[in-house]
Amino acid sequence: MSQKKLKIGLFGFGCVGFGLYEVLQKTPGLKADIRKICVKNTDKEREIDPSNFTFDKNDLLNDDEINVIVELIDDADAAFEIVSSALKKGKAVVSANKKMIAEHFTELLELQREYGVPLLYEAACCASLPIIRNLEEYYDNDLLESIEGIVNGSTNYILTKTFAENLSYEAALLEAQQKGFAESNPILDTGGFDAKYKLQILLAHAFGFIAKPEALFNIGIDRIGKLELKYAKEKGLKIKLIAKAFKNTDGTVSAFVLPKFVHPENRLFSVDDVFNGVVTKTSFADEQFFVGKGAGAHPTASAVLSDISALGYDYKYEYKKIGQQQGLTLTDNIELDVLLRHEKPAAEALRQEFTSVNESYLNGESGYITGKISFGKLKALHNENEERSFVLI
Ligand SMILES: NC(=O)c1ccc[n+]([C@@H]2O[C@H](COP(=O)([O-])OP(=O)(O)OC[C@H]3O[C@@H](n4cnc5c(N)ncnc54)[C@H](O)[C@@H]3O)[C@@H](O)[C@H]2O)c1
Ligand SMILES: N[C@@H](CCO)C(=O)O
Known part of the structure; x- marks a missing residue:
C-alpha cells in the first residue's frame, strides 16, 4: 500500500508541539511536512523561521492544501472548536488532548461518522504506549475482563520522588512541571482528573462503554500524607495512582481512579518515574503488560508521529465495540x-x-x-x- 502525502497544519508549539517538530526533522522517510503552525503567544521567541507561524486558526482550517490538523494545545475548549471545524472541513485530525476527547467523545464520534474523516489520539492515553490501537485492533470484546494501569506520568514521578528520594511533594511537582510532564493546570494531574479522562477513553475502546467523565470517580495523590507513606514503607509496598475498569460477573462495568498500595509481585510495582504501565486481563491470554514513558516531549511526539504515519495509510478507529455494547451499565455496587x-x-x-x-x-x-x-x-x-x-x- 503506498503512503499518502500529508500536509500538516499544527496547532500549538509548546512541549509536545516542538517535540513533534523535532521528531519530524529526524524522520525523513515519512511523506509528511508541516505547512503552517498556529500559535497563541505573540511575545514568545521561537527557534524556527517565523514565516511558518500564524496566530489565526483560519489560516490552517481554510487552507485547502492542509489535509491533516495536528492539535497539541493546552486549552480543551479551544481544541474542541478547532478539531470539530477541521473534521467538518474533511480534514483528518490527530490530537493528544485527553480532556477534550473525554468531554466530547460522543460528539467527536458523530462528527467522524458524518464527515467520514478520522480522528486519532494515541498520544492522549499514556503517551508512548500504543494502548488505544491495541484495544481497537487486538482484543475481542468478549475476552477482555479488565484493564488496570498507571496512566499519569506526573503523579507517578511525584510518588517515586517523594517515596524513594524523600523529595518534598512541592519540589517533585515542580520537577514534573519543568520536565514538561505536567498539565498547564497541574491539579488535573495531582487530583486524578487527567487519569480519569484517560480511563474514560480506555473504557470506550476496551469495552465499548462511553461514560461522561463526571460519572467516573477519581481520587488523586493530593491527600496522601506521611501516615500512608509510613504504612507503605513498613509493609514493603509502594503507592501508585491506579486507573481501573473491569467487568463484574453480572456483566456490568466498574471503573475508578484511586491511589493503591502495590505489592512487589504486582507488575505495576516496578513502573516508576515518568513511566506508565497498563495490565490487561483476558479470558485466554491471561495477563498482558504494556510499559513505556507516559509523558514528555519526544515520547508523546512518538505517538503523534505514529498516528500521522497511520493516516498516510488511511487508518481510522472502527469503534466496533461501541456498536456491540448497547445497554452495558456502569455500577458502583462493589x-x-x-x-x-x-x-x-x-x-x-x-x-x-x-x-x-x-x-x-x-x-x-x-x-x-x-x-x-x-x-x-x-x-x-x-x-x-x-x-x-x-x-x-
Ligand atoms: N506534555 C506531555 O507530556 C503530554 C503528553 C500527552 C498529552 N499531552 C497533551 O498535549 C497537549 C499539549 O501539551 P503540552 O505539554 O505541549 O502543553 P504546553 O503548555 O507546553 O503547550 C501548549 C501550547 O499551546 C498553546 N496554545 C494554547 N491555546 C492555543 C490556541 N488556541 N491556538 C494555538 N496555540 C495555543 C500555548 O500557548 C502553548 O504554547 C495537551 O492537551 C496535553 O494534555 C501532553
Ligand atoms: N500530564 C500528563 C501528560 C501525559 O498525558 C501526565 O503527566 O501523564
Whole structure:
C-alpha cells in the first residue's frame, strides 16, 4: 500500500508541539511536512523561521492544501472548536488532548461518522504506549475482563520522588512541571482528573462503554500524607495512582481512579518515574503488560508521529465495540479493600461504615482503618471531609 502525502497544519508549539517538530526533522522517510503552525503567544521567541507561524486558526482550517490538523494545545475548549471545524472541513485530525476527547467523545464520534474523516489520539492515553490501537485492533470484546494501569506520568514521578528520594511533594511537582510532564493546570494531574479522562477513553475502546467523565470517580495523590507513606514503607509496598475498569460477573462495568498500595509481585510495582504501565486481563491470554514513558516531549511526539504515519495509510478507529455494547451499565455496587486515614473524633463512627474491619490504629489526632467498604460509602465519606484519604489495598 503506498503512503499518502500529508500536509500538516499544527496547532500549538509548546512541549509536545516542538517535540513533534523535532521528531519530524529526524524522520525523513515519512511523506509528511508541516505547512503552517498556529500559535497563541505573540511575545514568545521561537527557534524556527517565523514565516511558518500564524496566530489565526483560519489560516490552517481554510487552507485547502492542509489535509491533516495536528492539535497539541493546552486549552480543551479551544481544541474542541478547532478539531470539530477541521473534521467538518474533511480534514483528518490527530490530537493528544485527553480532556477534550473525554468531554466530547460522543460528539467527536458523530462528527467522524458524518464527515467520514478520522480522528486519532494515541498520544492522549499514556503517551508512548500504543494502548488505544491495541484495544481497537487486538482484543475481542468478549475476552477482555479488565484493564488496570498507571496512566499519569506526573503523579507517578511525584510518588517515586517523594517515596524513594524523600523529595518534598512541592519540589517533585515542580520537577514534573519543568520536565514538561505536567498539565498547564497541574491539579488535573495531582487530583486524578487527567487519569480519569484517560480511563474514560480506555473504557470506550476496551469495552465499548462511553461514560461522561463526571460519572467516573477519581481520587488523586493530593491527600496522601506521611501516615500512608509510613504504612507503605513498613509493609514493603509502594503507592501508585491506579486507573481501573473491569467487568463484574453480572456483566456490568466498574471503573475508578484511586491511589493503591502495590505489592512487589504486582507488575505495576516496578513502573516508576515518568513511566506508565497498563495490565490487561483476558479470558485466554491471561495477563498482558504494556510499559513505556507516559509523558514528555519526544515520547508523546512518538505517538503523534505514529498516528500521522497511520493516516498516510488511511487508518481510522472502527469503534466496533461501541456498536456491540448497547445497554452495558456502569455500577458502583462493589466492595473495595482500603485504608482510610481519618481524623480522631470520627473514628468509631467510621468503623461502622465498613463491611468488615481488619486493622485500626489511632495516634493522637489521626489514625487509620483498613477493611472492606462499599464503593458508594467510600465516595460519600471522601467527599464529606477533606481530612480523610482512601488508598486501595
Ligand atoms: N506534555 C506531555 O507530556 C503530554 C503528553 C500527552 C498529552 N499531552 C497533551 O498535549 C497537549 C499539549 O501539551 P503540552 O505539554 O505541549 O502543553 P504546553 O503548555 O507546553 O503547550 C501548549 C501550547 O499551546 C498553546 N496554545 C494554547 N491555546 C492555543 C490556541 N488556541 N491556538 C494555538 N496555540 C495555543 C500555548 O500557548 C502553548 O504554547 C495537551 O492537551 C496535553 O494534555 C501532553
Ligand atoms: N500530564 C500528563 C501528560 C501525559 O498525558 C501526565 O503527566 O501523564
